[in-house]
Amino acid sequence: MSTPFSYPSDREEQSAAQVRALEALLIEKGVITHTTVDKVLGYFESEMTPLNGQKIVARAWVDPDFAALLATDAPAAVAQLDLPDGMAGAEGEHLAAVLNEPGVHNLVICTLCSCFPWPVLGLPPYWYKDPVFRARAAREPRAVLTELGVPLDDDTEVRVWDSSGHSRWFVVPERPAGTEGWTEDQLAALVTTESMIGVALADVPAPV
Amino acid sequence: MKLQHALGGLEGLETTPVNFEKRVFVEDWEKRIFGIHAAMMGLSDSLRDAGYDMEAAGAAVNTTWTWADLRKGAEAMNPFEYFQFRYYEKWLGGITAYFLQHGYLTADELATTTAKYAQTPTAELPVRPSDSIDDQVIRYLRQGDTPFRGPGEPRFAAGDAVTVGNPPHSDHTRLPGYLRGRDGVIERVWTGSYAYFCSTGPDGLGDQPVPVYVVRFEPQEIWGAAAEPNAGPIYVELYETYLNPPASTEDAA
Numbered sequence: 001m002s003t004p005f006s007y008p009s010d011r012e013e014q015s016a017a018q019v020r021a022l023e024a025l026l027i028e029k030g031v032i033t034h035t036t037v038d039k040v041l042g043y044f045e046s047e048m049t050p051l052n053g054q055k056i057v058a059r060a061w062v063d064p065d066f067a068a069l070l071a072t073d074a075p076a077a078v079a080q081l082d083l084p085d086g087m088a089g090a091e092g093e094h095l096a097a098v099l100n101e102p103g104v105h106n107l108v109i110c111t112l113c114s115c116f117p118w119p120v121l122g123l124p125p126y127w128y129k130d131p132v133f134r135a136r137a138a139r140e141p142r143a144v145l146t147e148l149g150v151p152l153d154d155d156t157e158v159r160v161w162d163s164s165g166h167s168r169w170f171v172v173p174e175r176p177a178g179t180e181g182w183t184e185d186q187l188a189a190l191v192t193t194e195s196m197i198g199v200a201l202a203d204v205p206a207p208v
Numbered sequence: 209m210k211l212q213h214a215l216g217g218l219e220g221l222e223t224t225p226v227n228f229e230k231r232v233f234v235e236d237w238e239k240r241i242f243g244i245h246a247a248m249m250g251l252s253d254s255l256r257d258a259g260y261d262m263e264a265a266g267a268a269v270n271t272t273w274t275w276a277d278l279r280k281g282a283e284a285m286n287p288f289e290y291f292q293f294r295y296y297e298k299w300l301g302g303i304t305a306y307f308l309q310h311g312y313l314t315a316d317e318l319a320t321t322t323a324k325y326a327q328t329p330t331a332e333l334p335v336r337p338s339d340s341i342d343d344q345v346i347r348y349l350r351q352g353d354t355p356f357r358g359p360g361e362p363r364f365a366a367g368d369a370v371t372v373g374n375p376p377h378s379d380h381t382r383l384p385g386y387l388r389g390r391d392g393v394i395e396r397v398w399t400g401s402y403a404y405f406c407s408t409g410p411d412g413l414g415d416q417p418v419p420v421y422v423v424r425f426e427p428q429e430i431w432g433a434a435a436e437p438n439a440g441p442i443y444v445e446l447y448e449t450y451l452n453p454p455a456s457t458e459d460a461a
Contacts, residue, residue, distance in 0.1 A: 018318075022304060025321055033336050040247055086349060093356075148228055160443065162216065
């Protein structure tokens with residue numbers, strides 16, 4: 001995004017110093033410890049990553065009953081898988097899934113803030129929080145998807161889901177052609193964070 | 209009214225490309241403010257009501273910090289400055305203001321300590337171990353804080369027509385501005401009733417648990433002539449607070 005604003009040249013250094021000061025003072029005052037922030041970050045780096053979402057999608061691709069349950073009761077479906085402890089934890093308390101199918105493409109947005117299914121996809125990438133994305137995707141999703149490189153037929157219905165309530169939504173993209181007989185591990189590698197929010201399709205398998 | 213409540217569908221951005229930045233953090237310092245926010249959610253005094261043993265955690269926290277507090281900060285910003293700052297810059301501003309406002313730290317000590325780290329960015333953090341604090345934060349991350357509050361008595365059923373309300377504008381809301389007064393159809397009724405983190409005052413949310421719905425809207429109903437050609441439906445999850453029987457029905461009643 002082009003920006004019409006000017007900023008001080010030490011903008012990042014000042015923010016870095018301020019957040020460091022905040023953390024130091026909170027430690028001194030007994031609010032947090034010197035390891036709290038690292039432990040939080042470690043939790044998201046090692047356990048709550050898009051790998052969980054990839055496994056959920058891969059299972060949905062190979063197991064129609066699982067896919068059906070995911071659509072009607074995502075928390076129950078997710079609980080069936082061997083995923084880290086915490087899938088129903090912070091920002092996963094009420095997961096909800098929408099499934100792409102031939103002729104239907106789903107797109108998840110949050111126009112009021114940045115609601116995101118942390119346990120399924122980890123923390124939100126910057127584009128999801130971009131005010132331009134949040135503003136445009138609500139009213140002109142087809143133009144945004146075209147701009148971001150998602151091929152859409154004219155007769156494919158684009159459904160937009162705005163996350164303003166208690167649920168945290170994600171998309172199950174369509175299984176790419178040419179993946180018949182693939183294992184769940186192989187399939188999971190085709191699933192990106194972007195495809196699980198709806199601004200991309202699952203990757204197409206590389207030609208053999 | 210607040211521009212931050214009416215971002216969805218804002219016109220005039222059609223030729224402004226989306227910033228398709230796929231990184232979660234673009235500066236290392238952003239990770240630290242995220243970590244402080246997540247830790248504070250896990251140490252919030254409000255978690256007592258969710259059954260967490262906050263005495264055992266032993267953190268020097270006696271106030272509530274939830275998403276609502278972070279959102280209120282962003283929604284309280286000068287709307288033009290809102291677009292001037294990067295996502296985690298807004299967090300840093302809002303979270304810092306909270307700690308100052310609630311007396312966790314003074315402006316003077318923050319200024320002095322910030323100057324120290326600006327002078328010597330590699331200066332170490334103080335050391336203060338407490339397994340019980342760290343354990344509580346991770347326990348919160350794994351167990352969460354569900355807003356589910358037991359059975360609900362939904363006023364509407366799937367297939368019912370509804371009209372979105374137009375409550376007084378408030379500091380904080382979970383009603384996207386583009387829906388005010390618009391007609392939709394209930395797509396799905398979630399089982400039970402759901403609380404919100406705080407009362408939104410005249411906006412009407414959070415005083416008591418309410419049913420939550422997924423409501424389907426046709427794009428022409430929302431955007432009129434500004435709807436995208438060949439646009440599909442938009443589904444929005446809405447608290448019952450914001451929904452009324454169809455306007456025409458109420459007029460007739």
